[in-house]
Amino acid sequence: MTEETLTIREMCDAFGVTPRTLRFYEAKELLFPHREGQKRLFTKRDRARLKLILRGKRFGFSLEEIRQLLDLYHVGDQQLTQLTRTVEIGRDRLADMERQREELTEAIEDLKEQLQWGEDAVAAMAAKEKAAG
Secondary structure (H helix, E strand, O other): OOOOOEEHHHHHHHHOOOHHHHHHHHHOOOOOOEEEOOEEEEOHHHHHHHHHHHHHHHOOOOHHHHHHHHHHHHHOOOOHHHHHHHHHHHHHHHHHHHHHHHHHHHHHHHHHHHHHHHHHHHHHHHHHHHHHO
């Protein structure tokens, strides 16, 4: 191979993932390392794909969505189709995340109210017990 390649260990160290993760992504046809016997060698293309996979996972994209987006790279329209679809999925994911944030904010406020009620009840009971004691 003429281009610089990384071993599975070097990829793990560079991206903070486990060998199992890399093998899983390979099995899901997201990465395509070259093989020399039992040794996997990852190219610059694999590194770029892994960076996109990890970013997609961070944003909550499914592995199938990520695979489809990566496959669109080779459509031949200078990535217009790939970028368009990425924006569409990203907008959907952002809407989901904002909805989840609203639900979480509401749950936090409800929990704060319940904790305040509980703290007030405990203080009232303790004061009543102290006065009786």
